[in-house]
Amino acid sequence: MKQRHRFVFLWSWIFLCVFVLTANAAELAITEGLMDYQVLQRGADNTASVRVSGTSEKDAVVEFTVLKDNETVNGFQWQTLAECKDNTWHGTVEKIPVGGPYTIQIRRKKSESEPLAIKDILVGDLWILAGQSNMQGYGNLANAEEPSPLVHNYEYAERWTIAKEPLHALLESIDPVHWGKLTDEAERKQEAEKWRNTTKKGAGPALPFAKEMVARTGIPIGLVPCAHGGTSMDQWHFGKKFEGGASLYGSMLRRFQVVGGKVKGILWYQGESDASPTIAPEYEKKFREFITAVRQDFNEPDLPFYYVQIGRFIHYKVSINDWNIVQDAQRRLAGEIPHGGVVPAMDLELDDPIHVGTEGHKRLGKRLANLACRDLFGQTDILIGPSDPLAKYVKDGGHKVIVTFQNVNGKLTAPGRVNGFSIRNQDRADLYLIYDQRLEESNPNAVILDLAAEAPADSILYYGWGADTYCNVVDEKDMAVPAFGPIPVER
Numbered sequence: 001m002k003q004r005h006r007f008v009f010l011w012s013w014i015f016l017c018v019f020v021l022t023a024n025a026a027e028l029a030i031t032e033g034l035m036d037y038q039v040l041q042r043g044a045d046n047t048a049s050v051r052v053s054g055t056s057e058k059d060a061v062v063e064f065t066v067l068k069d070n071e072t073v074n075g076f077q078w079q080t081l082a083e084c085k086d087n088t089w090h091g092t093v094e095k096i097p098v099g100g101p102y103t104i105q106i107r108r109k110k111s112e113s114e115p116l117a118i119k120d121i122l123v124g125d126l127w128i129l130a131g132q133s134n135m136q137g138y139g140n141l142a143n144a145e146e147p148s149p150l151v152h153n154y155e156y157a158e159r160w161t162i163a164k165e166p167l168h169a170l171l172e173s174i175d176p177v178h179w180g181k182l183t184d185e186a187e188r189k190q191e192a193e194k195w196r197n198t199t200k201k202g203a204g205p206a207l208p209f210a211k212e213m214v215a216r217t218g219i220p221i222g223l224v225p226c227a228h229g230g231t232s233m234d235q236w237h238f239g240k241k242f243e244g245g246a247s248l249y250g251s252m253l254r255r256f257q258v259v260g261g262k263v264k265g266i267l268w269y270q271g272e273s274d275a276s277p278t279i280a281p282e283y284e285k286k287f288r289e290f291i292t293a294v295r296q297d298f299n300e301p302d303l304p305f306y307y308v309q310i311g312r313f314i315h316y317k318v319s320i321n322d323w324n325i326v327q328d329a330q331r332r333l334a335g336e337i338p339h340g341g342v343v344p345a346m347d348l349e350l351d352d353p354i355h356v357g358t359e360g361h362k363r364l365g366k367r368l369a370n371l372a373c374r375d376l377f378g379q380t381d382i383l384i385g386p387s388d389p390l391a392k393y394v395k396d397g398g399h400k401v402i403v404t405f406q407n408v409n410g411k412l413t414a415p416g417r418v419n420g421f422s423i424r425n426q427d428r429a430d431l432y433l434i435y436d437q438r439l440e441e442s443n444p445n446a447v448i449l450d451l452a453a454e455a456p457a458d459s460i461l462y463y464g465w466g467a468d469t470y471c472n473v474v475d476e477k478d479m480a481v482p483a484f485g486p487i488p489v490e491r
Contacts, residue, residue, distance in 0.1 A: 039222025133229030139203030166202020175245030208365025385479025410476030
């Protein structure tokens with residue numbers, strides 16, 4: 001009998017707990033619009049508004065307040081958010097000022113229950129991260145960029161968190177394009193957890209970029225990972241958007257819409273998979289069309305689009321000419337696409353045969369931030385970095401080629417001996433003419449190439465010929481000379 005009483009008591013207690021929890025949850029709940037750690041894209045007036053929907057057990061007035069550091073933000077004392085009808089409500093929290101972290105509290109008017117609290121909300125700028133593995137992040141985690149409370153990440157698992165490397169967890173995505181062959185949900189979750197616990201790779205350029213932007217502007221940053229390693233421009237084709245989450249473009253577009261349908265810009269790092277004889281010649285056309293499509297689908301014709309020129313690759317099967325074709329297409333497009341720009345990676349160290357090292361990613365992040373701060377925050381003291389190379393043959397007590405650049409910050413510099421230039425014939429064979437590559441204080445925008453003999457009239461110049469050339473020329477803001485070529489050696 002006592003055992004029966006204990007059984008009845010136990011179930012009565014469970015029922016009471018479930019009833020209380022259900023009642024509290026039913027009293028007021030948010031179903032759409034806000035979650036902890038969310039970053040809201042600011043508008044031109046440096047504020048953000050967010051549409052919020054929810055349910056309530058009773059029809060009543062729903063109200064809200066905004067707090068920062070446990071103090072009510074000026075102008076955001078308790079005020080009406082919505083009228084609840086038929087147990088549902090919809091309202092807009094208007095004009096939250098740039099900054100944070102904020103706590104937004106929502107309650108039913110005159111309710112004695114604790115208000116709902118959505119914590120660590122930021123108002124700032126959202127950046128889409130797209131491309132392949134170097135954007136996904138494959139640098140060693142041993143010395144990865146430290147997190148910042150003002151940089152959040154919208155994970156593939158569809159939740160906002162404080163950004164921490166690695167940013168991309170493919171198997172946590174709800175979109176099948178990122179699953180590979182792991183279509184079984186239980187197996188995929190198991191593998192995702194195993195990866196989280198064991199991976200030693202995952203550093204990329206995005207978190208260093210975001211922290212640099214916060215340091216320079218004070219504007220919080222939200223990152224929206226969309227990259228996937230080993231992917232080509234064909235796999236990113238905009239025509240696949242109608243496949244939704246079964247395509248890279250469709251997945252990116254869906255996530256763009258989920259975070260509010262408005263972002264500050266895109267960071268892109270891709271091209272390695274297109275450096276082959278059958279694909280490389282079409283890269284420039286495909287990349288240009290991709291950028292146009294993204295701007296159209298994001299409903300922002302001037303959407304900032306910053307990308308990385310592919311760097312080094314150590315593999316005996318690499319197609320050298322095609323690697324350079326992709327690099328030079330990326331270099332030239334930067335001067336043709338408005339509201340865009342490129343930063344080189346050819347001078348950076350690797351953590352494996354194709355992936356930029358962690359310290360290199362930190363430098364890339366700052367290079368990308370240089371472009372964004374110049375274009376978007378009026379920091380015009382920052383130039384885009386060495387560009388528009390011009391090579392001219394000079395016979396002046398010997399034979400030399402002077403290579404000049406535009407947009408140099410201060411002067412060109414190099415650790416140790418300048419390296420990376422080669423003079424070639426029309427078949428791209430090295431003529432082995434250069435015996436010294438050097439800088440001169442009197443010509444801060446130029447590299448001097450001393451030659452052993454006169455360069456033939458049809459000579460061409462490369463910087464970064466091949467997939468594994470040691471290149472080391474940068475300017476005083478660490479903006480590197482991009483890999484280029486062929487360009488003519490003018491007389």
